[in-house]
Amino acid sequence: MSVETVLNTVRKKQLGQYFTDQRVGRLLAALAGAESAKTIIDPMVGSADLLRSCLSVGARPDRVFGLDLDPLAVAQARAALEGVRCTELVVGDAFSTELPSEQFDLVITNPPYIRYQSKGNVDGISVPSAESVRAGLLRAITNRPDLPDAARGLWTRAARSYPGTSDVAVPAWILSAAMVREGGMLAVVAPQAWLSRNYAHAVRELLDGAFDVEAIVEDGDATWFEDAQVRTQLVVARRRPVAARTAGHSVVRARATRDLDTEGSLRGSLASEAAVATALRAVTASSSTTVTTGLTAHVEHDLSVASSGQTVHVPARVTVAIGTGPAALATRTLASYGWRAGQGLRSGANDFFYVSVVDGVVCPAPRWGVESLPIPPECLLPAVRRQSDLGDHLAVDASLLQSRVVNLRGWVTAADLKRMGSGEVQVLPAAVGRWISQVASTPLSAKDPTKLFPDLAAVATNSKMDRTGRPVRFWYQLPELTVRHRPALLLGRVCGGRPRTYLNPSRTVIDANFSGFWPTEPDAMPAEALLALLNSSWVWANLEATCTVLGGGALKIEATDLRRMALPVLSAEDVAKLSRLGRDAMMEHSGDLQLAIDEVVAGALAPGQWDELRPQRLQALAEQALSHRSRGKWSSRAAGSDVFANRVAATDRWG
Numbered sequence: 001m002s003v004e005t006v007l008n009t010v011r012k013k014q015l016g017q018y019f020t021d022q023r024v025g026r027l028l029a030a031l032a033g034a035e036s037a038k039t040i041i042d043p044m045v046g047s048a049d050l051l052r053s054c055l056s057v058g059a060r061p062d063r064v065f066g067l068d069l070d071p072l073a074v075a076q077a078r079a080a081l082e083g084v085r086c087t088e089l090v091v092g093d094a095f096s097t098e099l100p101s102e103q104f105d106l107v108i109t110n111p112p113y114i115r116y117q118s119k120g121n122v123d124g125i126s127v128p129s130a131e132s133v134r135a136g137l138l139r140a141i142t143n144r145p146d147l148p149d150a151a152r153g154l155w156t157r158a159a160r161s162y163p164g165t166s167d168v169a170v171p172a173w174i175l176s177a178a179m180v181r182e183g184g185m186l187a188v189v190a191p192q193a194w195l196s197r198n199y200a201h202a203v204r205e206l207l208d209g210a211f212d213v214e215a216i217v218e219d220g221d222a223t224w225f226e227d228a229q230v231r232t233q234l235v236v237a238r239r240r241p242v243a244a245r246t247a248g249h250s251v252v253r254a255r256a257t258r259d260l261d262t263e264g265s266l267r268g269s270l271a272s273e274a275a276v277a278t279a280l281r282a283v284t285a286s287s288s289t290t291v292t293t294g295l296t297a298h299v300e301h302d303l304s305v306a307s308s309g310q311t312v313h314v315p316a317r318v319t320v321a322i323g324t325g326p327a328a329l330a331t332r333t334l335a336s337y338g339w340r341a342g343q344g345l346r347s348g349a350n351d352f353f354y355v356s357v358v359d360g361v362v363c364p365a366p367r368w369g370v371e372s373l374p375i376p377p378e379c380l381l382p383a384v385r386r387q388s389d390l391g392d393h394l395a396v397d398a399s400l401l402q403s404r405v406v407n408l409r410g411w412v413t414a415a416d417l418k419r420m421g422s423g424e425v426q427v428l429p430a431a432v433g434r435w436i437s438q439v440a441s442t443p444l445s446a447k448d449p450t451k452l453f454p455d456l457a458a459v460a461t462n463s464k465m466d467r468t469g470r471p472v473r474f475w476y477q478l479p480e481l482t483v484r485h486r487p488a489l490l491l492g493r494v495c496g497g498r499p500r501t502y503l504n505p506s507r508t509v510i511d512a513n514f515s516g517f518w519p520t521e522p523d524a525m526p527a528e529a530l531l532a533l534l535n536s537s538w539v540w541a542n543l544e545a546t547c548t549v550l551g552g553g554a555l556k557i558e559a560t561d562l563r564r565m566a567l568p569v570l571s572a573e574d575v576a577k578l579s580r581l582g583r584d585a586m587m588e589h590s591g592d593l594q595l596a597i598d599e600v601v602a603g604a605l606a607p608g609q610w611d612e613l614r615p616q617r618l619q620a621l622a623e624q625a626l627s628h629r630s631r632g633k634w635s636s637r638a639a640g641s642d643v644f645a646n647r648v649a650a651t652d653r654w655g
């Protein structure tokens with residue numbers, strides 16, 4: 001890759017420039033009814049991809065407005081829309097530039113999913129700080145002349161309440177929503193996580209308060225954006241007067257797979273994206289139905305998006321394997337069993353915060369050129385960092401782990417002791433102090449020599465001052481580890497083969513490459529029972545059907561997928577059986593044991609309708625999905641490579 005390409009890629013990433021493919025744009029525009037919109041705006045227009053999509057599906061607007069921070073993108077947008085009448089394209093920051101004061105028929109956008117706090121200047125473009133974004137957003141809301149008072153109150157609350165650490169996409173949504181006229185449409189490309197992440201709660205409340213969400217279409221196989229690592233959704237919502245919630249209002253929720261992509265259009269076996277949008281609007285069934293090749297959908301009534309991240313979801317093909325309709329399935333969430341799922345430890349700088357211990361010698365990351373370090377043993381906590389750290393058994397054996405988290409809470413360097421205000425601390429050996437100052441003066445990467453380890457967003461927040469401005473905590477001291485970092489069970493977030501959950505009996509620290517599970521209620525289901533349940537073919541089949549397949553064929557399992565997962569309604573007897581099976585599985589996970597687990601789970605899912613082939617069907621479905629994504633991996637690389645073909649075969653055997 002040339003230096004220019006690398007710089008270009010970094011620039012794009014820093015500006016959040018993931019442009020929307022025309023086929024995705026056309027589907028979004030068609031879903032939003034762009035063909036009848038007379039006024040259209042994209043406040044983060046990029047190269048005008050979404051505006052072009054609107055024209056492609058038949059829009060003939062009287063006014064088109066686009067704005068972008070990046071002059072190069074706006075130049076591309078001007079070229080792309082040359083000759084389109086009544087078009088205005090402006091360079092500027094959406095939060096400080098004066099936007100058109102009228103309300104629009106259609107606001108269509110793919111906001112940048114980036115954090116602004118640490119940027120400032122990107123290739124000469126001044127990127128606003130998180131504080132100025134919020135201030136600008138509040139100003140824009142106050143100044144919109146046609147926003148009724150009740151709406152202004154709602155928008156102001158949203159603008160004040162979103163967390164300062166959230167993606168700029170959150171204020172961008174709030175701003176975009178403020179520009180839609182009553183009866184008009186908001187159409188947004190969003191990551192799937194917007195439905196459940198805390199940081200987007202303000203947006204969801206705003207949507208519940210002033211919009212009827214009409215359609216949510218999910219990119220099931222993560223094929224819509226080449227380089228994005230998250231699964232995307234298209235969200236289309238109609239603005240209504242505040243608090244006039246439409247009773248019985250229905251939302252079409254659809255899931256697309258790569259098969260929807262026919263000759264560069266997201267149309268399956270239909271004629272066009274517009275035909276797909278029409279077919280989606282006609283869906284009325286609450287059970288999942290096939291709309292066209294590669295697209296299933298169902299209707300939900302009165303969906304409250306503010307809380308919907310916690311509702312369970314069973315994909316249609318999994319229901320088919322069970323042999324019942326979704327209504328007959330007895331399901332509940334992980335939370336209802338007294339458990340929570342979340343990501344492991346994000347240290348912010350793994351090269352510093354993890355070391356290895358080999359034959360009793362503490363070795364930091366090779367980049368430091370230090371062979372061993374006298375870090376006090378009480379500062380080193382065993383940690384699971386990679387799936388290869390886990391053995392054949394479904395339980396973490398801490399004695400086999402080489403990785404250690406460097407946990408320096410309560411310890412400081414001799415130099416920092418002199419600077420400190422107060423606090424009971426111990427002093428680190430001089431060699432460790434020298435290593436810490438070496439790390440402190442080292443850039444994270446050669447690409448950005450000005451960015452030193454202590455300045456990294458997640459590391460800088462470790463430093464704390466007292467009221468007199470003297471330091472009490474330092475960048476090299478991780479915040480207190482919580483139960484989320486030492487969970488009872490864990491599961492890899494990116495799984496090449498079958499996703500396996502492990503018990504963590506000694507509550508070892510887990511890295512952010514894993515999701516953890518921990519009990520939140522005194523009467524939570526026993527950990528061994530949950531271990532068996534999470535390793536059932538039912539859970540596996542659901543994860544295969546709902547999680548993101550990455551470019552290389554691995555499955556990316558987010559904590560949000562786990563929270564939404566449908567678990568069977570288990571009787572006390574089922575739980576006792578699963579506990580026994582879970583304990584056995586920690587010793588040896590055989591085919592017979594798998595079948596025994598699957599029988600308990602499949603029986604509980606549809607009680608009274610026993611079908612002895614159900615466990616096999618679920619397992620076959622999961623195996624098929626695994627081999628499908630592994631084959632995708634194979635075909636996406638140079639076909640015919642023996643080494644690679646062998647690896648695929650190995651994965652097929654749960655390698």
Ligand SMILES: C[S@@+](CC[C@H](N)C(=O)[O-])C[C@H]1O[C@@H](n2cnc3c(N)ncnc32)[C@H](O)[C@@H]1O
Pocket residue numbers: 015016017018019020021042043044045046047048049050067068069070073092093094095109110111112113128
């Ligand atoms: C994900 S891209 C989407 C572009 C285009 N709408 C599309 O879908 O292809 C987000 C765009 O937001 C722009 N952007 C980032 N921060 C901005 C800001 N504060 N004001 C206006 N545009 C901004 C980026 O330059 C980028 O072009």
